[in-house]
Amino acid sequence: MKPGNFQIGEPMPPAPPSANAAAFSPADLSARRAASRRLGWWLGAAVLAIYLLGLLIPR
Amino acid sequence: MNTATTTQPTPHDAGHYPGGLMRWLTTTNHKDIGTMYLTFSLIMFFVGGLMILAVRAELFQPGLQLMQPEFFNQLIGVHALVMIFAALMPAATGFANWMLPLMIGAPDMALPRLNNWGFWLLPPAAILLTLPFTLALFGIGDGAIATGWTFYAPLSVQGGMGVDFAILAVHILGISSIMGSINIIVTIFNMRAPGMTMMKLPLFAWGWLITAFLLIATLPVLAGAVTMLLTDRHFGTHFFDAAGGGDPILFQHLFWFFGHPEVYILLLPVWGLMPHVLATFSRKPTYGYKAQVYSFIAIGLLSVVVWAHHFFTAGLPVPALFYFMFSTMAISLPLAVLFFCWIATMWKGAMSFETPMLFAVVFIVLFGIAGLTGLILADVAADAQYHHSYFVVAHFHYALFAGGIMGVMTGVYYWLPKWTGHMYSEKLGKLHFWLTVISFNLTFMPQFFLGLAGMPRRIPDYALQFAEFNAMSTVGAFILGLSQLIFAWNIWCCVRGGPKVDGRVWEGAEGLEWELSSPPPHHSWETQPVIK
Numbered sequence: 164m165k166p167g168n169f170q171i172g173e174p175m176p177p178a179p180p181s182a183n184a185a186a187f188s189p190a191d192l193s194a195r196r197a198a199s200r201r202l203g204w205w206l207g208a209a210v211l212a213i214y215l216l217g218l219l220i221p222r
Numbered sequence: 223m224n225t226a227t228t229t230q231p232t233p234h235d236a237g238h239y240p241g242g243l244m245r246w247l248t249t250t251n252h253k254d255i256g257t258m259y260l261t262f263s264l265i266m267f268f269v270g271g272l273m274i275l276a277v278r279a280e281l282f283q284p285g286l287q288l289m290q291p292e293f294f295n296q297l298i299g300v301h302a303l304v305m306i307f308a309a310l311m312p313a314a315t316g317f318a319n320w321m322l323p324l325m326i327g328a329p330d331m332a333l334p335r336l337n338n339w340g341f342w343l344l345p346p347a348a349i350l351l352t353l354p355f356t357l358a359l360f361g362i363g364d365g366a367i368a369t370g371w372t373f374y375a376p377l378s379v380q381g382g383m384g385v386d387f388a389i390l391a392v393h394i395l396g397i398s399s400i401m402g403s404i405n406i407i408v409t410i411f412n413m414r415a416p417g418m419t420m421m422k423l424p425l426f427a428w429g430w431l432i433t434a435f436l437l438i439a440t441l442p443v444l445a446g447a448v449t450m451l452l453t454d455r456h457f458g459t460h461f462f463d464a465a466g467g468g469d470p471i472l473f474q475h476l477f478w479f480f481g482h483p484e485v486y487i488l489l490l491p492v493w494g495l496m497p498h499v500l501a502t503f504s505r506k507p508t509y510g511y512k513a514q515v516y517s518f519i520a521i522g523l524l525s526v527v528v529w530a531h532h533f534f535t536a537g538l539p540v541p542a543l544f545y546f547m548f549s550t551m552a553i554s555l556p557l558a559v560l561f562f563c564w565i566a567t568m569w570k571g572a573m574s575f576e577t578p579m580l581f582a583v584v585f586i587v588l589f590g591i592a593g594l595t596g597l598i599l600a601d602v603a604a605d606a607q608y609h610h611s612y613f614v615v616a617h618f619h620y621a622l623f624a625g626g627i628m629g630v631m632t633g634v635y636y637w638l639p640k641w642t643g644h645m646y647s648e649k650l651g652k653l654h655f656w657l658t659v660i661s662f663n664l665t666f667m668p669q670f671f672l673g674l675a676g677m678p679r680r681i682p683d684y685a686l687q688f689a690e691f692n693a694m695s696t697v698g699a700f701i702l703g704l705s706q707l708i709f710a711w712n713i714w715c716c717v718r719g720g721p722k723v724d725g726r727v728w729e730g731a732e733g734l735e736w737e738l739s740s741p742p743p744h745h746s747w748e749t750q751p752v753i754k
């Protein structure tokens with residue numbers, strides 16, 4: 164197989180993933196989802212903060 | 223070519239998914255949601271297209287033939303809002319939903335329910351945008367927003383009910399995009415398969431990552447600006463009302479602080495997609511991966527500090543003019559790096575020209591025209607002549623139609639076999655390509671000359687000397703519009719059936735997404751791929 168086109172200088176996985184894959188364990192998956200929810204709330208809070216900056220403009 | 227595909231076990235598939243309408247209303251599957259985004263986008267593309275064909279029909283000849291100026295203005299504004307917020311942005315989000323999990327080795331997006339919400343906010347917003355047209359037919363209100371998509375005060379403070387509908391719609395569209403962006407950011411950060419470091423991330427994901435951060439930084443500003451507009455209209459504030467001590471130019475600052483990054487929001491997903499297509503059909507690795515990543519980041523950063531180039535003529539102080547002129551021109555440097563990488567990727571490749579590749583190559587040329595005419599507009603002295611002329615209209619259609627919509631078409635042809643498991647008709651694809659490219663240029667090239675000759679934008683009538691170029695443009699627009707029916711037909715047929723494709727689809731395709739079967743299993747990566 165030719166070198167992967169999305170990673171420079173490194174070859175693609177040599178075999179189909181099923182051959183060398185580890186299952187996404189439910190624990191791993193829920194940890195990733197929990198981290199995602201946390202970051203998601205922070206990003207949402209940033210959005211709200213930028214929006215509310217408008218209150219500082221004199222009207 | 224290696225065609226190994228992974229038909230993965232799908233134990234959850236055992237039939238407890240609701241069918242019919244409930245499947246689509248309640249789905250949290252990234253592929254279903256991606257399909258809904260893309261379908262919605264295609265429908266709204268035709269809605270926005272029909273509106274503007276009516277506009278072009280009116281402009282076919284000088285004089286007023288078909289409609290009143292008020293209605294003409296409403297069509298232009300809603301056309302733009304629909305194309306930007308309901309056609310181009312949802313198409314990019316549809317791509318992200320479909321492809322990001324496949325590309326990074328994730329079973330789904332990180333926050334699937336948020337994903338469902340994000341989509342289902344769109345149809346009500348689209349209805350809100352277009353409803354005032356219908357209401358006016360029954361004598362309620364005076365039609366849709368007539369300020370153009372830019373909502374400039376004081377016109378938007380004085381305008382009718384359509385402005386309120388548009389303000390509400392923009393809020394909802396903004397919330398939807400914020401939800402989508404949050405989901406994309408956390409998915410890219412947290413759901414990558416082991417070994418997929420940030421510097422191995424597919425460029426499509428990088429393009430979307432920067433897009434998502436731009437949306438998060440700028441959409442709240444747009445929302446703030448239109449909320450302030452709403453309070454000016456109904457709750458006695460005077461943010462933008464000079465008579466009450468407010469400042470109409472403040473609105474332009476706030477709007478374009480969002481509006482200019484919005485251009486890159488529309489284009490970065492396409493710039494992320496292009497290297498994949500160019501590499502596949504050149505059968506070579508992408509040239510300059512890191513250079514492209516750094517260019518994306520540089521463009522993202524620069525895009526939020528150049529906004530005032532949209533109102534050079536509004537009377538800014540001279541030092542500000544200089545600053546915004548040079549910072550705008552600076553964006554062409556990282557952009558030139560991207561152009562160089564695209565061309566270098568093709569250099570000495572074993573190229574073949576399937577429909578996606580045709581679109582990708584022509585994208586480089588036409589988007590190049592958009593970039594070069596943008597440089598002309600960025601020149602403060604020159605812009606005094608070109609501002610608010612048809613030159614601007616031509617420029618941003620080379621950017622948004624050729625750079626945006628034709629980029630989306632590239633992606634659709636490239637990925638459609640992956641999504642459906644069928645090959646589309648190359649013959650129809652090529653026909654669609656040639657008709658689109660020729661009629662696009664017939665529509666918009668004359669507008670450059672109209673603008674240079676002094677024809678202002680947003681007018682339903684014009685001086686006699688502009689007649690020939692306008693007639694050409696209208697003929698082009700109708701061919702362009704009709705050609706898109708071929709596109710829709712080709713997609714429809716491909717969804718329904720057609721020659722089967724294997725997982726890799728394209729001989730030169732590389733990347734995790736091509737390791738899965740076509741169409742991929744219900745849960746994309748049940749087992750986690752390991753990137754060596």
Ligand code: HEM
Nearest residue numbers: 274302305306310370371372615622623627679680681699
């Ligand atoms: C069949 C394809 C299209 C045709 C024939 C067309 C034509 C036009 C025309 C005639 C105008 C009004 C110009 C003026 O007098 O100011 C306009 C405005 C505009 N169009 Fe398109 N357009 C097309 C597709 C698109 C697409 C795909 C996008 C974006 C993704 C787009 C974005 C805009 C924007 C942003 C405006 C400015 C509206 C405003 O002044 O507020 N158009 N278009």
Ligand SMILES: [Cu+2]
Nearest residue numbers: 482485531532
């Ligand atoms: Cu701009």
